[in-house]
Amino acid sequence: MSATRSTSPFGKLVFVLVLLTLLIAPMAAQAGPPLPDYTVNSLSDAADNNAGDNLCATAEGVCTLRAAIEEAEATAGAQTIEFDLPGGAPYEIGLTGALPAINTTITLTGLGQDLLTVRRVSGGNYGIFTVNGTGVFTISGMTLRDGLAPLFGG
Numbered sequence: 001m002s003a004t005r006s007t008s009p010f011g012k013l014v015f016v017l018v019l020l021t022l023l024i025a026p027m028a029a030q031a032g033p034p035l036p037d038y039t040v041n042s043l044s045d046a047a048d049n050n051a052g053d054n055l056c057a058t059a060e061g062v063c064t065l066r067a068a069i070e071e072a073e074a075t076a077g078a079q080t081i082e083f084d085l086p087g088g089a090p091y092e093i094g095l096t097g098a099l100p101a102i103n104t105t106i107t108l109t110g111l112g113q114d115l116l117t118v119r120r121v122s123g124g125n126y127g128i129f130t131v132n133g134t135g136v137f138t139i140s141g142m143t144l145r146d147g148l149a150p151l152f153g154g
Helices: 009-029 065-074
Strands: 038-040 079-083 091-095 106-109 116-120 137-140 143-145
8 A cells, every 4th residue: 555645735835935944044144244324436525416315426426535424424323434446556535625524423444554545635724534523433444644633733
């Protein structure tokens, strides 16, 4: 006597759902670190076209360091800014005026101290970054050059 097994459509559906769960769960667990809020993709010093719209974009449609700071300052909560610049390193961002003051929590991560320099090239006497308020400004991976800090002698 041979035994026969009957499989209902419901049983097949449960089997497929369990199989999909086993396949998808490891992929979800391997998700990388969160993406930055703003990614600088231009060496230009242009301002944001519409600060506060959560879109880092100058009139030319690129994201500059200045535009990213303007957006981060206009957005509630801690913000991260990173760099993805075209061409080959080393890179230099030449400032033509003081950057907006930092009044909120911003983490600014450059490409490396030998790969990215931010410097004052014109527009008067000013420091590279001015930090005010109660936020925390964390900066790494870049060289700051030619800024002035007349109140503190450095």
